[in-house]
Amino acid sequence: MPAGSLTGAEQELWDAYPRGTLVDLTDRPDREVGAAVIARLLLGAAPAEDGHIPAVRLRGAVVTGMLDLTAGDVECSLRLMECVLDAAPSFRNTRIRELMLLDCALPGFLGLGLRTEATLRFDRSVIDGQLELRRAQLAGGLILNGARITAQDETFAVFASGMAIEAGLFARDARVTGGMRLAGSRINGGLFLEGATLANSGRFALDGHNLVVTDALECSHGFSAEGTVKLRGARVEGTVSFDRAARLSAPGGLAIQLSHSDVAELILTPREPIEGVVSLSYARIGVLLDQTDVWPAQLRLDGAVYESLRIGDPEQRLDWVNRDPDGFRSQPYEQLSAWALRDGREDLARRAQLMKFRRRRRSQPPHTRFWGALLDVTVGYGYRPWLAAAWLAVIIAAGTVVFSLVPPRPIKEPAELPDFQALVYVVDLLIPIGAFGLRSAWDPVGWTQWAAYGIIASGWILATALIAGVTRVLRPG
Incomplete structure (x- = not known):
């Protein structure tokens, strides 16, 4: 480019490029640099100086015009620091060695298909528009620490679907x-995303559908999401952490969607109760560490599988598995019971199964609810067989008192009668097969006939309930 066509600042940048020297225009009155000049340098308009690596390094400049490097092949680095760009630069389908915009202000960034050989950085930059990085391939990482990015319409502020990063994404x-x-x-x-704020109320604060992360996904240390954190179908080989003062808010909608995801460890211990629904439906979680007092009123757990629960009070899990907004689901109770058995908590496993039948009963028709209530009261659906023994003891004691006070009349001749024992008589009434022969030899009188009928019916009910309850226990589901 002819020297006469450049401003003083542009000429200084042109001269500094072959050695990669920094040009600082912070305190200069002539801070404007044309985007076309920068583009020409990046595309090799000036030769490199032997023994040096050429680069555009510029601080405090006002870049005028659109920096357009679409489909370009840039062999050097671009570092803009504390610069103001009056148009969104275009790096669509561009390959560049290194690209940094630190503490800059720009109205957007177009990076569809961008490829970098080093870390792409926007530290502390203010972007009043979309940061587009769809299908970008970043051999280094992506750093957005301290950045302020604001979408100007209903599109995503950071649009980076299909992106591939080799050294992590940092947006602290x-x-x-x-x-x-x-x-x-x-x-x-x-x-x-420690300390980051993702604000998109009523929509997706973070859309990570089918996202793959080979290390941790940190949403902690003051992380805040206003809108849905969607990780449906995501695979995270490390920890997904909503810990240490994290805040999750999506009133009336999904706060966290982790359905069908595969996570090595999930830490869910935010600073306050989650606002909105949490869905773990059909998720596979290695270790789940949470605090049940921060779970929302609506929680989808149907199909969720976890290997370990790191918890304080396991009894709270009996309420935890009953928060599905769509009604009763059997699998969460089965999963909790299976975990409790593996963890040596047999009592909790039995209580989870008992709670499953009780909650299922609420959604059944009246006649089925009646039979279920009878099974619950008599034998605890087979998980509390001692209840049957308790009922038997009460009936036998009451019956013994009744027939001791009002003995039955003999049916046979005295010589053929066995000796009457009130206790044995009541037991004979209770046992459906009448094993002791007193039932056929003595006949209750007056109102005690109804007592005898009640005892006989109770025997059949308890026997039937015990058999049905044991059958339920032995039958899966």
């Missing part, structure tokens, strides 16, 4: 108004 203390879309992306090295 960032504020993203308009949400992040990372659907279908693969992030090696982890996703770190």
Whole structure:
């Protein structure tokens, strides 16, 4: 480019490029640099100086015009620090060695299909528009620490679906108004959102549908999501953490959607109760660490499988598995019972199964509810067989008192009668087969006939309930 066509600041940048020297225009009155000049340098308009690595390194400039490197092949680095860009730069389908925009202000960034050989950085930059990185391939990481990104319409503020990152995504203390879309992306090295605020009320604060993370996904240390955190079908080989003062809010909608996901460890211990529904339906979780007092009133657990629960009071889980907004589901109780058995908590396993039958009964028709209530009261659906013994003891004691006070009359000749014993007589009435022969030899009189009928009926009911209850216990589901 002819020297006469450049401003003083542009000429200084042109001269500094072959050695990769930083040009600082912070305190200069002539801070404007044309985007076309930067583009020409990046595309090799000036030769490199022997023994040096060429680069555009610029601080405090006002970049005028659109920096358009669409489909370009850039062999050098671009570092803009404390610069203001008056148009969204375009790096669509561009390959570049290194790209950094630190503490900059720009109205958006177009990076569809961008490929970088080093870390892409937007530390502390203010982006009043969309940061587009769809199908970008970043051999280094992506750093958005302290950035402020605001969508100007209903599109995502960070639109990075199908992106591939080799060294982690860091957005610590960032504020993203308009949400992040990372659907279908693969992030090696982890996703770190500590202290970040993702605001997109009524929509997706974080859309990580089918996201793959080969390390931790940290939404902790003051992380806040206003809107749905969607991780449906995600696979995280490390920890997904909503810990240490995290806040999750989606009133009237889904706060967290982890259905069909595969997570090595889930930590859910935010600073306050979650606002909105949490869905873990059909998720596979290795270790679940949570606090039951922060779970929302509506929780979907149907189909969720976990290997271990790290908990304080296991008794609270009996309420935890009964929060599905769609009504009763059997599988959460089965899963809790299976975990309790593996963990050596047999009593909790039995109580989970008993609670399953009780909650199922509420959704059944009246005649089925009556039989279920009878099984519950008599034998606890087979999980409390001692109840049957208690009922037997009460009936035998009451019957013995009744027939001691009002003995039955003999049916046979005195010589053929066995000796009458009130206790044995009551037991004979209770046993359906009448094993002791007193039932056929003595006949109750007056009102005691009704007592005898009641004892006989109770025997049949208790025997039937015990058989039905044991059958339920032995039958899966």
